[in-house]
Amino acid sequence: MYRIGIDLGGTNIAVGVVNERYELVSQASCPTGAFRPYEEMVADMCAAVEKALENAGVSISQCESIGLGSPGTCDSEAGVVVRAYNLGWFNVPVCQMLTNRFGIPARLSNDANCAALAETVAGAAVGCKNMVLITLGTGVGGGIIIDGSIYAGMRSMGAELGHTVLVLDGEDCTCGRKGCWEAYASATALIRQAKAAAAQDSASPLHGKERVSAYDVFVAADAGCKTAQSVIDRWCEYVAAGLTDLVNSLAPEMILIGGGVSRQGERILQPMRQYIEKNCFGGKEGAIPRLLAAKLGNEAGIIGAAAL
Ligand SMILES: [Zn+2]
Missing domain, CATH: 3.30.420.40 (ATPase, nucleotide binding domain)
Structure with a gap:
């Protein structure tokens, strides 16, 4: 099985497909185009996900989850970006939108938290619990x-x-x-x-x-x-x-x-x-x-x- 990761930045949206060892199998990206209606930005994000899957030769049915790292304040339990000033996002229910589109569970966290987690699965802190x-x-x-x-x-x-x-x-x-x-x-x-x-x-x-x-x-x-x-x-x-x-x-x-x-x-x-x-x-x-x-x-x- 594979997982999809999305790094939502103020300038670019980067999407990757990773395998079970958290190695990047493929990537795709698009400009964020911040301050547009969030529906448009999420639509572009979803198109980049499709492209990353295509580049990997992987279908969505082979993916167990999709995760998003966002700037700003994120309510991970609700799956909502509460405030991201550099995107112009306020209370955007992005996880629900991703799940509706792709039919797999979607998770959300702040970008700094994602970077820390990444180091424990594939970086300098592999095997480190705390x-x-x-x-x-x-x-x-x-x-x-x-x-x-x-x-x-x-x-x-x-x-x-x-x-x-x-x-x-x-x-x-x-x-x-x-x-x-x-x-x-x-x-x-x-x-x-x-x-x-x-x-x-x-x-x-x-x-x-x-x-x-x-x-x-x-x-x-x-x-x-x-x-x-x-x-x-x-x-x-x-x-x-x-x-x-x-x-x-x-x-x-x-x-x-x-x-x-x-x-x-x-x-x-x-x-x-x-x-x-x-x-x-x-x-x-x-x-x-x-x-x-x-x-x-x-x-x-x-x-x-x-x-x-
Ligand atoms: Zn301060």
Whole structure:
């Protein structure tokens, strides 16, 4: 039997068919065309599903389920996307629509949760029962897996790990609160911190640069910029301080770091491990999880959705 996974993004809808080992057998995609009537977007999504099945040479009767990973707030029990601002979706009963069309069970979860689940079935956390995936990007996303299943809490509103406070009355966060972990530990925060520090250092290659990416900060440090390196060191502490709180709250077996900056690998993971060992409850004798980079890239969303 096969499963279908749909990764609904703000720009593209990616669909994949996976086999029993969660290997992608085929893929298809289409533009999301956000802010159209949702019926049109779901119709395009269904056409992409048909195309993926055709590419795989698989019929719908060989598929046992269809899963959807969506941005925003998703009520997994009701199968409803409650709010996805970047799609213009409010209370869209997408699971019912998919089941009506394809006649198989449909499941829904938030995209961050899907990415975490994907790592446990086909990525860096295979065989791991309790793990957390932290995605460092524009924001800080979180997915919690407990006993092999997504833990999302009441009305699937939990696991918003980026919106736990690191600094009381600290930096403004996009959520309206001040001092959230996300406002210090996201890639966006790293860029902001680097720009501010480089403004004081005319020798830095980042000095006066209008557009700076997170990657640029690492390149500058490689080129010998001490300002960039000290910003990276401090940012690693911000990330690791939040990770230590997760260790103290959940004691997961593994924590995975995802997002573009995770490609920096050991250079950021090593200082984070040291911080956790030094600061977690119980210190070196504490419940120190393995800390690794996530393994799955763009296909994580599809595979995680299929695994729902
Ligand atoms: Zn926040």
